[in-house]
Amino acid sequence: xxxxxxxxxxxxxxxxxxxxxxxxxxxxxxxxxxxxxxxxxxxxxxxxxxxxxxxxxxxxxxxxxxxxxxxxxxxxxxxxxxxxxxxxxxxxxxxxxxxxxxxxxxxxxxxxxxxxxxxxxxxxxxxxxxxxxxxxxxxxxxxxxxxxxxxxxxxxxxxxxxxxxxxxxxxxxxxxxxxxxxxxxxxxxxxxxxxxxxxxxxxxxxxxxxxxxxxxxxxxxxxxxxxxxxxxxxxxxxxxxxxxxxxxxxxxxxxxxxxxxxxxxxxxxxxxxxxxxxxxxxxxxxxxxxxxxxxxxxxxxxxxxxxxxxxxxxxxxxxxxxxxxxxxxxxxxxxxxxxxxxxxxxxxxxxxxxxxxxxxxxxxxxxxxxxxxxxxxxxxxxxxxxxxxxxxxxxxxxxxxxxxxxxxxxxxxxxxxxxxxxxxxxxxxxxxxxxxxxxxxxxxxxxxxxxxxxxxxxxxxxxxxxxxxxxxxxxxxxxxxxxxxxxxxxxxxxxxxxxxxxxxxxxxxxxxxxxxxxxxxxxxxxxxxxxxxxxxxxxxxxxxxxxxxxxxxxxxxxxxxxxxxxxxxxxxxxxxxxxxxxxxxxxxxxxxxxxxxxxxxxxxxxxxxxxxxxxxxxxxxxxxxxxxxxxxxxxxxxxxxxxxxxxxxxxxxxxxxxxxxxxxxxxxxxxxxxxxxxxxxxxxxxxxxxxxxxxxxxxxxxxxxxxxxxxxxxxxxxxxxxxxx
Numbered sequence: 001x002x003x004x005x006x007x008x009x010x011x012x013x014x015x016x017x018x019x020x021x022x023x024x025x026x027x028x029x030x031x032x033x034x035x036x037x038x039x040x041x042x043x044x045x046x047x048x049x050x051x052x053x054x055x056x057x058x059x060x061x062x063x064x065x066x067x068x069x070x071x072x073x074x075x076x077x078x079x080x081x082x083x084x085x086x087x088x089x090x091x092x093x094x095x096x097x098x099x100x101x102x103x104x105x106x107x108x109x110x111x112x113x114x115x116x117x118x119x120x121x122x123x124x125x126x127x128x129x130x131x132x133x134x135x136x137x138x139x140x141x142x143x144x145x146x147x148x149x150x151x152x153x154x155x156x157x158x159x160x161x162x163x164x165x166x167x168x169x170x171x172x173x174x175x176x177x178x179x180x181x182x183x184x185x186x187x188x189x190x191x192x193x194x195x196x197x198x199x200x201x202x203x204x205x206x207x208x209x210x211x212x213x214x215x216x217x218x219x220x221x222x223x224x225x226x227x228x229x230x231x232x233x234x235x236x237x238x239x240x241x242x243x244x245x246x247x248x249x250x251x252x253x254x255x256x257x258x259x260x261x262x263x264x265x266x267x268x269x270x271x272x273x274x275x276x277x278x279x280x281x282x283x284x285x286x287x288x289x290x291x292x293x294x295x296x297x298x299x300x301x302x303x304x305x306x307x308x309x310x311x312x313x314x315x316x317x318x319x320x321x322x323x324x325x326x327x328x329x330x331x332x333x334x335x336x337x338x339x340x341x342x343x344x345x346x347x348x349x350x351x352x353x354x355x356x357x358x359x360x361x362x363x364x365x366x367x368x369x370x371x372x373x374x375x376x377x378x379x380x381x382x383x384x385x386x387x388x389x390x391x392x393x394x395x396x397x398x399x400x401x402x403x404x405x406x407x408x409x410x411x412x413x414x415x416x417x418x419x420x421x422x423x424x425x426x427x428x429x430x431x432x433x434x435x436x437x438x439x440x441x442x443x444x445x446x447x448x449x450x451x452x453x454x455x456x457x458x459x460x461x462x463x464x465x466x467x468x469x470x471x472x473x474x475x476x477x478x479x480x481x482x483x484x485x486x487x488x489x490x491x492x493x494x495x496x497x498x499x500x501x502x503x504x505x506x507x508x509x510x511x512x513x514x515x516x517x518x519x520x521x522x523x524x525x526x527x528x529x530x531x532x533x534x535x536x537x538x539x540x541x542x543x544x545x546x547x548x549x550x551x552x553x554x555x556x557x558x559x560x561x562x563x564x565x566x567x568x569x570x571x572x573x574x575x576x577x578x579x580x581x582x583x584x585x586x587x588x589x590x591x592x593x594x595x596x597x598x599x600x601x602x603x604x605x606x607x608x609x610x611x612x613x614x615x616x617x618x619x620x621x622x623x624x625x626x627x628x629x630x631x632x633x634x635x636x637x638x639x640x641x642x643x644x645x646x647x648x649x650x651x652x653x654x655x656x657x658x659x660x661x662x663x664x665x666x667x668x669x670x671x672x673x674x675x676x677x678x679x680x681x682x683x684x685x686x687x688x689x690x691x692x693x694x695x696x697x698x699x700x701x702x703x704x705x706x707x708x709x710x711x712x713x714x715x716x717x718x719x720x721x722x723x724x725x
Contacts, residue, residue: 005096025212050413088385130479185399187308192372194325195303198685200330203295205482205508206358206705207234208290208350209337209501212486215350227621234483236285238272240292241299248297249603250446257305257379264301265370268294269363274361290364296610297652300603302369309381309399311412323583327515330482334363338501346498348700380413384420391417414686421682449600456562459597461665465650466589466605473585474612476538477635480575480620481507482605488687491624492549493556508569514578526654527584527591528646534580535643541573542636581642591653592665 210216211234217224223233244264252260271291278284304323336358344351377399383392393404393413402409427435431448434441453459481488485507489500518530548566552559586605593601623631651665 001440004304037134038589051574094436095491130652153529183311183401185401186310189306189399192302192306192369192376193320195365195369196306197300197325198329198332199362199369200295200299200560201326201331202333202362202365203291203329204326204479205239205330205333205363206337208218208333208483208485209341209504210355210486211335211484212360212490212500213341213350213355214346214348215344215352216355218348219279219352220281220284224286227625229281229619230621232619233281233285233288236612236615237288237292237295238297238610239616240289241296242292242607244293244296244612245606246296247611248300249599250443251297252301252304253385253446254442255309256382257301260297260301260371261305262370262373264294264295264297265373267291268298268304268366269370270294272359272362272366285294298369300606305379308381309377309395311400323515323518324512324530327508327512327578331505331512333358334485334501334505334508338498338505341498341501359386378627380416381420384416384518385424389417401583407711418679418682418686421686424678425682446600450596450604453597453600453604458665459593459601462592462601463604464590466601467608468645469588469650470605471612473581473643474616475635475638476535476577476581476607476642476722477542477616477620477632477639479583479613479616480635481574483617484620484624485570489567491553491628492545492566492570493552493560494567495557503570505662507574511574511578511582514575515582518579518583527588528650528652530580531584531588531646531650532643534576534584535578535646538579539636539639539643540567541576542632542639545569546629546632546636547571549632553629555604588650588653 009639017279073411077501128274211224211230223229244267248260248264251263255263268291271287271294275284276287276289279288306322311401340354341350343357361548377395378391380392380395383389383395393409396409396412396416397404397406398411400406400409404410427445427449428454431445434445434448452559485504486500486718493502494503544567548562548569552562556563589605590602620631627634
């Protein structure tokens with residue numbers, strides 16, 4: 001791998017404007033390799049090229065922690081991703097090209113690599129990358145791209161990664177799952193994240209088995225035998241969840257994430273008690289609507305709280321643990337239904353406890369979550385938004401188990417402060433007349449914030465992607481399977497409620513196991529390939545089920561092999577969903593929006609998910625009764641359309657910067673550039689970039705404590721809990 005760099009020296013008067021430290025280092029999969037880090041002795045006028053060190057596919061030029069020029073042989077790596085990172089000086093889109101299109105135009109000697117650990121002030125340079133092709137598609141018709149950046153010239157450079165991520169990792173200790181175990185306070189947060197996901201997943205799966213129990217059918221009458229009423233009995237929970245998620249965003253901002261979780265848990269428990277004690281279908285429907293309001297609220301508040309409280313190095317593991325816990329909740333709900341189905345027998349003698357017990361068991365994780373939250377701290381981000389900076393600092397110290405003078409605590413505190421300032425300034429700029437601070441002004445701010453997503457053309461394109469992704473996710477038919485799996489298996493020839501519940505239990509196992517590889521490999525594979533492959537796989541399963549049902553549904557007993565073949569296709573269907581549309585759809589929704597409107601954009605995507613979830617749950621019984629195998633043709637056709645939509649109309653969002661996302665959505669408003677400029681200014685004001693420029697610690701703002709050093713701000717995404725996995 002060779003990259004050609006043509007460098008022309010600017011005036012030496014720019015020397016004093018450049019920070020004191022610049023780095024040239026190699027990295028493998030983002031991890032600096034210290035022993036192989038070497039610096040060029042001199043870069044003068046002319047053209048040079050750099051050879052990657054043996055056995056390592058990536059060579060990275062990092063400038064003052066603000067710009068990276070990473071060139072790699074890995075397929076589909078976007079050179080622009082490295083050139084235009086947080087804080088980069090690049091302002092044009094001319095450099096948005098793929099590495100495969102670049103060619104080195106001149107042959108010259110390799111730059112000498114010799115010394116390390118020497119620091120000098122470096123003159124300003126212009127870096128020019130040229131392509132031998134006639135034009136660089138798809139973003140520009142120019143043959144070259146030129147932009148200013150600090151560059152090494154005449155001196156060696158410090159070989160180190162003083163960026164925020166590396167500095168934090170050095171201070172924080174182990175990351176990921178090891179980090180959760182290493183810090184008992186963080187581990188406690190992970191446990192509560194698991195209970196939130198477990199509670200939600202259990203609620204999603206438990207009702208499918210209850211619907212097929214003879215004792216429940218005897219109690220509910222026509223609400224089980226009539227397909228229309230059965231749909232309402234099931235889907236009313238999603239309708240409640242829609243409203244719960246819609247209003248909880250505003251409520252959690254006003255009273256805090258902690259109190260909103262406790263309140264949502266109380267609402268949830270009330271709904272569960274009403275269901276478990278129900279004497280008729282009206283009570284079940286009312287209880288499920290109330291439970292749904294609690295579930296919808298928790299689906300937004302719990303992951304938001306955990307993401308804001310947990311240290312950054314374990315947030316990814318928390319998200320993974322949360323996804324797995326949701327699937328695990330679905331899994332155990334299916335098997336609990338299978339076990340309680342035997343209470344009093346599996347026929348007409350079956351006890352009502354067979355369905356009351358699994359419904360009542362939801363109280364256990366809900367009470368653990370609700371009572372445990374009483375002893376948990378407030379979110380430091382919410383405290384910061386309320387102007388309670390010292391309390392926010394105390395919470396960070398408590399979670400970390402470190403004193404307020406610790407450098408890691410100070411870095412994280414200033415990150416939270418910078419993010420809070422960024423959001424408030426963005427609101428003031430967008431809605432200057434709604435800054436009164438009273439509840440009416442705050443409510444109007446929320447309403448106008450959502451309205452701007454619809455009225456701004458470039459933002460509406462992103463809203464369309466988010467909502468359509470959620471539309472196609474639900475209309476794959478995943479929740480038709482989760483809600484009515486026992487009924488579906490009976491329709492496919494599995495005789496007896498016990499056998500159908502057993503097959504339903506396998507659905508939970510298959511989905512749980514399929515989610516694990518998604519957690520491991522999703523970032524390396526990208527979003528579009530996984531979504532397209534998963535959709536085509538699900539559509540194929542639907543088609544095969546439709547063919548087998550159309551041929552043999554009138555006489556399944558004589559064709560048991562075909563019936564089990566259709567059952568296996570259902571299992572394969574949930575496997576395809578588990579690794580693809582389950583996690584990936586939510587990732588795309590989180591990535592397409594600019595920082596200033598991301599939380600509202602995600603909530604719109606979530607509301608689309610819940611509403612389509614409600615419609616699917618409501619119409620599926622009628623479809624299974626009247627359309628029969630046509631149901632699978634319908635879901636399969638929509639799933640195939642979803643694959644085509646992603647393939648041709650949805651951009652690949654993996655590893656893209658905000659400016660690149662603007663370009664993909666033809667956004668000429670410059671909203672992401674404005675966001676970045678605002679963020680950089682805030683970083684300077686509170687001293688986050690002081691350490692990066694070697695200016696010392698005096699600029700860092702801490703409440704009541706002397707400062708040491710800071711760094712650049714990195715934004716963190718907060719995504720809602722999935723409405724299925």
